[in-house]
Amino acid sequence: MKTALRIEDLSFRYPAYPGLPSAALFSGLDLELPEGGICLLLGKAESGKSTLCRILMGLAPRFTGGELSGRILLHDRPIERRPPFDLLQEIGLVFQNPSEQLFCASCESEVAFALESLGQPRVEMRRRVAAALKWMGLRQFRDRNPATLSGGEKKKLALACLEA
Numbered sequence: 001m002k003t004a005l006r007i008e009d010l011s012f013r014y015p016a017y018p019g020l021p022s023a024a025l026f027s028g029l030d031l032e033l034p035e036g037g038i039c040l041l042l043g044k045a046e047s048g049k050s051t052l053c054r055i056l057m058g059l060a061p062r063f064t065g066g067e068l069s070g071r072i073l074l075h076d077r078p079i080e081r082r083p084p085f086d087l088l089q090e091i092g093l094v095f096q097n098p099s100e101q102l103f104c105a106s107c108e109s110e111v112a113f114a115l116e117s118l119g120q121p122r123v124e125m126r127r128r129v130a131a132a133l134k135w136m137g138l139r140q141f142r143d144r145n146p147a148t149l150s151g152g153e154k155k156k157l158a159l160a161c162l163e164a
Contacts, residue, residue: 003076005056007031010070012051012060025051029070053093058084088114092162098154102146107138107157110146111164132164 010029016022025048033039043049054060058079061068072079074090095101104110111132115125133139136156141149146157 002035003032004035004037004074005031005033006071006073006076008071008073010052010055010072011068012048012055013067014051015065015067035075050096056087056091057093058082058087088118094155094158094162098151098158099147101158102154105145106143107133107146107149107160108142110157111161114161115164128164132160135163136160 007029010031011024011027013022013024029052041049041052051060051064054064055068056072056079060066062084068080074087079087102110104113108129111129112125115128120128130139133142136159138153138156138160141153141157146154149157
């Protein structure tokens with residue numbers, strides 16, 4: 001089976017702040033995920049789960065500061081110098097509280113938002129939005145405001161956005 005993501009000897013520490021010393025959030029992290037797999041990242045509070053996701057998406061340390069070392073390969077290509085927009089079609093993140101990442105007036109427009117930002121043709125966008133809503137069992141919520149969904153439905157909508 002092909003490897004989609006490989007992390008080798010990854011270490012990260014946020015910058016020091018007055019009165020708050022800098023300590024390694026994680027050190028020597030190794031991880032391998034197969035192609036086509038879905039990963040659930042679990043851990044104690046403040047253990048670095050969100051930071052690891054931000055690193056994989058190219059957001060940390062680019063926008064947070066800090067020291068990063070190690071190697072991250074996505075489909076056998078290093079991601080360290082790839083900008084976040086270049087990683088969007090391969091890596092996605094659903095927040096613990098998905099309400100923080102939903103902001104459109106309908107579920108359909110929420111799923112279409114990223115596709116519009118990426119300049120997808122309208123015909124392809126419609127096809128992908130419909131397929132993603134169907135995949136998550138949200139087709140009947142197409143016109144509904146995401147704010148009216150339950151917590152689980154919001155997470156499913158965020159997954160539909162990533163799938164599209």
